[in-house]
Amino acid sequence: MTHETVPLYGGQLSRRVTIRDLRTAKERGERWPMLTSYDMYTAEIFDAAGIPVLLVGDSAGNNVYAHPDTVPVTVEELVPLARAVVRSTSRALVVSDLPFGSYQLGPEQALATSIRVMKETGVQAVKLEGGLPVVESVRRIVEAGIPVMAHVGFTPQSVNALGGYRVQGRGPEADKLIESALALEEAGAFAVVLEMVVAEVAAEVTKRLSIPTIGIGAGPDVDAQVLVWQDMAGLRGGRMPRFVKQYGDLRGALVDATKAFADDVVSGGFPAEEQTYH
Ligand code: KIV
Numbered sequence: 439m440t441h442e443t444v445p446l447y448g449g450q451l452s453r454r455v456t457i458r459d460l461r462t463a464k465e466r467g468e469r470w471p472m473l474t475s476y477d478m479y480t481a482e483i484f485d486a487a488g489i490p491v492l493l494v495g496d497s498a499g500n501n502v503y504a505h506p507d508t509v510p511v512t513v514e515e516l517v518p519l520a521r522a523v524v525r526s527t528s529r530a531l532v533v534s535d536l537p538f539g540s541y542q543l544g545p546e547q548a549l550a551t552s553i554r555v556m557k558e559t560g561v562q563a564v565k566l567e568g569g570l571p572v573v574e575s576v577r578r579i580v581e582a583g584i585p586v587m588a589h590v591g592f593t594p595q596s597v598n599a600l601g602g603y604r605v606q607g608r609g610p611e612a613d614k615l616i617e618s619a620l621a622l623e624e625a626g627a628f629a630v631v632l633e634m635v636v637a638e639v640a641a642e643v644t645k646r647l648s649i650p651t652i653g654i655g656a657g658p659d660v661d662a663q664v665l666v667w668q669d670m671a672g673l674r675g676g677r678m679p680r681f682v683k684q685y686g687d688l689r690g691a692l693v694d695a696t697k698a699f700a701d702d703v704v705s706g707g708f709p710a711e712e713q714t715y716h
Contacts, residue, residue, distance in 0.1 A: 443466075445463075445468055446459060446460070446463045446468060446470040446490040447470050447471055447488050447489070447490055448488060451529060452529075453529070454527075454528065454529055454530070454531060454562065455490045455491065455529065455530060455531040456531065456562075457531070457562075457563065457585045457628040457629075459490070459531075460490075460491070460531075460628065460629060460649075460650050461628070461648070461649065461650070463650065463661070464648065464649065464650045464661050468661075469661060469662060469663070470490050470491070470650075470661070470662045471489055471490070471662065471663060471664075472489065472490070472491040472492070472493060472652055472662050472663070472664040473489050473492060473493070473664065473665060473666075473667045473670060474492070474493045474494070474495040474497055474498075474501075474664070474665075474666045474667050475492045475493070475494065475523050475667060476494060476495075476498045476501070476502050476519045476522075476523065477502075477519065477522055477523070477526075478522050478523075478525070478526040479526075480667055481522065481523040481526035481527050481530075482526045482527070484527075484530065484667070485526065485527040485528065485529050485530045488529070489530055490529075490530060490531065491530060491531045491532075491533060491652075491662070491664075492523055492527065492530045492531070492532050492533070493532075493533045493534075493535065493565065493587075493664065494516060494519050494520040494523050494532065494533070494534045494535065494559075494561065495508075495535050495565075495666065496508040496511040496516060496535040496536075496537045496538070496594075496595070497535075497594070497666050498511060498515065498516060498519055499511040499515075501666055501668050501674070502519070503515060507594060507597055508537070508538060508594045508595055508597075509538050509595060509597070509598070510538075511535075511537040511538065512537055512539075512540075513536075513537055513540050513551060513554065513555065515537070516534060516535060516537055516555075517554075517555065517558050517559055520532065520534040520555065520559035520560075520561050521558065521559045521560065523561075524559055524560040524561055525560075531562050531563065532560075532561045532562055532563075533561060533562070533563045533564065533565050533587050534555050534559055534561040534563075534564055534565070535564070535565050535566070536548070536551050536552065536555065536564050536565065536566045537595075538595040541566050541572070541575055544574075544575065545574050545575045545577070545578035545579075546578070548566065548572070548575035548576075548578060548579055549575075549578050549579050549582055549584075551564075552564045552579045552582070552584045552586075553582070553584070556584055562585065563584070563585035563586065563587055563628065564579065564584060564585075564586055564587070565586070565587040565588070565589055565631070566586065566587075566588070566589065567589040567590075567593035567594070567595050567596070568588075568589070568590070568593060568596075569590050569614070569615070569617075569618030569619075569621070569622070570617070570618050570621055572588075572622075573618075573621045573622060573624075573625045574625070576588060576622055576625040576626060576627050577625040577626055580625065580626030580627070581626070585628045586626065586627050586628065587627065587628060587629045587630070587631065587652075588619075588622040588627040588629070588630040588631065589630065589631040589633065590606075590615060590618050590619055590622070590630060590631070590632060590633075590635075591606040591607060591615065591631075591632045591633040591634055591635035591640075591656065592604065592605070592606050592633040592634035592635070592655070593633065594633075603634070603679070604634070605634045605635070605636060605655070606633075606634055606635050606636075607635045607636040607639035607640070608636055612636070612639045612642075615635065615639055615643070616639065616642060616643055616646065619632075619643045619646070619647060619651075620646060620647070623647050623648070623649050627649060628649055628650075629649050629650045629651070629652055629662075630643070630647065630649065630650075630651055630652070631651075631652045631653075631654065631664065632651050632652065632653050632654070632656040632660060633653075633654045633655060633656065634654070634655040634656070634679075634681065635653070635655070635656040635657075636657075637656065637657025637658070637659065638657075640653055640656035640657050640659060640660050641657065641659035641660070643660075644659055644660050644661060650662055652664050654681060655679065655680070655681030656681075665682060665683075668688075669682040669684065670682070670683070670684065670685055670686075671684070671685060671686040671688045672684040672685070672686045672687040672688050672689055672690070673688040673689050673692070674689070675689055
């Protein structure tokens with residue numbers, strides 16, 4: 439099997455996945471999984487499990503830093519997390535988000551932040567949110583040799599302007615969304631995230647683009663699916679968005695382990711002889 443034909447997930451690529459691999463996977467009609475990661479252990483586990491793309495998302499805001507949403511996240515907060523994920527992986531293509539405020543001033547700021555993130559973290563690509571208003575920034579970053587993942591539909595950094603967590607692409611919004619995705623591809627983006635997009639519109643975008651589409655709440659007819667790992671593995675408590683499927687109950691497992699440890703300490707069961715030095 440040549441590198442051109444090794445499946446992205448389940449194949450044994452002995453090097454990091456590249457944006458070229460993602461394009462050939464699209465040509466083969468292959469679907470692939472993507473997860474967020476913000477730390478060493480999850481990065482190691484997801485890399486060993488063969489997840490081909492890991493995103494150090496600004497969802498660290500509400501999954502690591504206890505911010506209410508992604509808006510307050512800074513480059514200074516994301517850089518150490520991205521660095522840890524890169525150091526803990528050998529195979530996944532690692533993408534870092536550009537946080538809110540670090541690229542909205544225009545192409546020069548977007549390029550400066552991207553260069554900083556690439557140099558300080560070792561990630562292989564950056565991601566930014568938005569449609570037509572960021573097309574020139576995407577072009578500028580790509581022309582400088584930095585791969586860019588785009589993100590349209592519901593864009594969490596604009597949650598205040600969008601009026602909350604609302605599904606995108608309904609009715610007349612659909613054409614604008616498709617036009618944005620096409621323009622981002624033309625500007626050089628290597629993939630586009632479609633978040634909370636009506637399934638039929640996501641399917642149409644996927645058909646029209648030659649770069650992969652990555653859905654999160656965008657239905658089944660996209661090239662890849664991404665979830666925030668704490669949602670996927672059941673670490674987060676509370677109400678989940680409709681698009682989340684939980685594949686584990688890490689929160690329950692951690693509650694049980696914590697209680698067992700605490701009970702043992704109180705009863706004198708820990709440490710036992712096996713954990714004691716003489
Ligand atoms: O920040 C993030 O985790 C994301 C994904 C949800 C796509 O942007």
